Amino acid sequence: MAEESVKLLGYWASPFALRVKWALKLKGVHYEYVEENLPNKSPLLLRYNPVYKKIPVLVHNGKPLAESLLIIEYIDEAWKQNPLLPDDPYERANARLWAKFFDEKCVPEVMGAFASKGEEQEKAAKARENLKMLERALEGKPFFGGDKIGFLDIAVGWIGIWGRIVEEIAGVSLIDAETMPLLTAWLNNFLEVPVIKACIPSWHELLEHNKGFHKILTGSST
Amino acid sequence: MTEVQLFGLWGSFFSHRIEIALKLKGVEYEFIEEDLSNKSPLLLQYNSIHKKVPVLVHKGNPIAESRVILEYIDDTWKGHPILPENPHERANARFWAQFIDEKCRVALRNAYGCQEKEREEEATREACELLKTLENELKNRRFFGGDKIGLVDIVANFIGFWLGAIQEALEVKLFTEDRFPKLYRWSEEFVNCSIIKESLPPRDKLISFMRRRYGLSS
Numbered sequence: 509m510a511e512e513s514v515k516l517l518g519y520w521a522s523p524f525a526l527r528v529k530w531a532l533k534l535k536g537v538h539y540e541y542v543e544e545n546l547p548n549k550s551p552l553l554l555r556y557n558p559v560y561k562k563i564p565v566l567v568h569n570g571k572p573l574a575e576s577l578l579i580i581e582y583i584d585e586a587w588k589q590n591p592l593l594p595d596d597p598y599e600r601a602n603a604r605l606w607a608k609f610f611d612e613k614c615v616p617e618v619m620g621a622f623a624s625k626g627e628e629q630e631k632a633a634k635a636r637e638n639l640k641m642l643e644r645a646l647e648g649k650p651f652f653g654g655d656k657i658g659f660l661d662i663a664v665g666w667i668g669i670w671g672r673i674v675e676e677i678a679g680v681s682l683i684d685a686e687t688m689p690l691l692t693a694w695l696n697n698f699l700e701v702p703v704i705k706a707c708i709p710s711w712h713e714l715l716e717h718n719k720g721f722h723k724i725l726t727g728s729s730t
Numbered sequence: 731m732t733e734v735q736l737f738g739l740w741g742s743f744f745s746h747r748i749e750i751a752l753k754l755k756g757v758e759y760e761f762i763e764e765d766l767s768n769k770s771p772l773l774l775q776y777n778s779i780h781k782k783v784p785v786l787v788h789k790g791n792p793i794a795e796s797r798v799i800l801e802y803i804d805d806t807w808k809g810h811p812i813l814p815e816n817p818h819e820r821a822n823a824r825f826w827a828q829f830i831d832e833k834c835r836v837a838l839r840n841a842y843g844c845q846e847k848e849r850e851e852e853a854t855r856e857a858c859e860l861l862k863t864l865e866n867e868l869k870n871r872r873f874f875g876g877d878k879i880g881l882v883d884i885v886a887n888f889i890g891f892w893l894g895a896i897q898e899a900l901e902v903k904l905f906t907e908d909r910f911p912k913l914y915r916w917s918e919e920f921v922n923c924s925i926i927k928e929s930l931p932p933r934d935k936l937i938s939f940m941r942r943r944y945g946l947s948s
Contacts, residue, residue, distance in 0.1 A: 559829065559863060568818070571818050573818070573821050573822075573825070574825065575825060575828065578821050578824050578825055578828070579821070581820075581821065581824070582817055582818070582820070582821040585817040585820065585821075586817045586818075597802050597805035597806045598788075598791050598793070598802070600801070600802070600805060601793045601798050601799070601801065601802040601805075602793075604795075604798045604801065605793070605794060605795055605798050608795060608798065609779065641779060
């Protein structure tokens with residue numbers, strides 16, 4: 509059998525690259541990690557992702573793929589062990605729907621709370637409202653994937669880290685233990701899973717990095 | 731009661747996508763026309779989060795979001811596959827379907843909805859660049875799916891038919907044969923497929939609707 513080559517182009521502070529790392533680790537896939545020196549995009553990145561010019565990019569046997577959730581679905585289909593998406597078509601559809609909801613309705617609101625000066629409380633309120641809805645997908649299970657971590661867990665899980673960073677820097681509340689007990693419990697469990705925990709970047713480094721971002725986005729001096 | 735119901739709108743390209751997929755697979759379904767100004771309790775129950783159409787209901791289970799529904803249909807009914815078998819090709823198809831919806835559709839909507847001339851020129855330029863990128867992906871194939879219609883063709887349905895109607899309604903010429911010869915040829919092939927033809931809304935009715943929607947006299 510020919511030797512497989514798997515390369516991941518990423519950025520240490522990107523939650524989207526982290527999602528893909530989590531997927532690869534859960535599948536036990538050996539890969540070469542290439543750190544992009546953002547904002548200076550390498551010729552390799554531009555060649556592999558000419559449409560969006562962004563990380564993460566997965567290159568499997570020389571063939572590139574972009575867009576983190578699509579990459580995760582690909583990983584699930586190319587490597588059959590430890591399935592991430594459920595077998596049942598309806599459950600698969602629900603997992604995809606919730607991941608889409610999270611990316612389109614929760615993430616922009618969280619980014620909005622982080623990037624705005626003066627409107628952060630309103631945007632955070634909207635973010636909380638949408639994040640709360642995710643609890644419907646948990647339905648009393650320990651993980652979105654049921655007894656084990658699945659696609660939706662790794663799609664959403666990063667909010668546990670970045671959410672706390674936004675809370676600290678912007679002075680807002682996003683994941684409230686009182687009003688979101690299920691989500692809070694799930695996050696605490698998820699982030700403690702060894703394979704997940706091992707990939708998370710240093711809290712202090714992430715915080716400093718994002719403080720810098722926040723200054724630029726809000727034009728404020730901290 | 732049939733096993734499959736589709737809550738949709740006569741003029742919506744989102745619900746049309748679902749109709750194409752169901753027809754390609756030979757799945758019988760009941761189409762329920764929604765009145766968006768007066769949404770039915772059933773729709774609100776089935777899509778309590780987004781409250782939008784289309785919603786597919788199969789054996790009482792609701793699924794929303796057209797691209798998610800298309801994948802569900804392909805997972806559930808095996809005849810006439812919409813996605814390729816090979817994982818890399820599948821990922822590629824999903825990539826371009828997402829590009830069409832998140833980039834092309836939005837850019838075109840911005841270009842057509844523009845009030846100020848300056849902003850309109852910029853929006854038109856952006857839309858054209860994106861359509862060109864899409865055309866380059868088509869290359870010399872008959873369809874994005876190869877010899878047969880696939881996911882990307884289905885998702886590109888608004889380029890295949892609705893764009894022409896909007897252009898006629900608003901008297902603009904963004905998507906032309908000159909500018910996009912391959913994509914234009916694709917749109918003609920697409921619209922001429924019998925399965926597509928039989929589920930398209932009446933063109934004149936759509937044009938009048940667009941004119942009213944953009945505040946122009948019929």
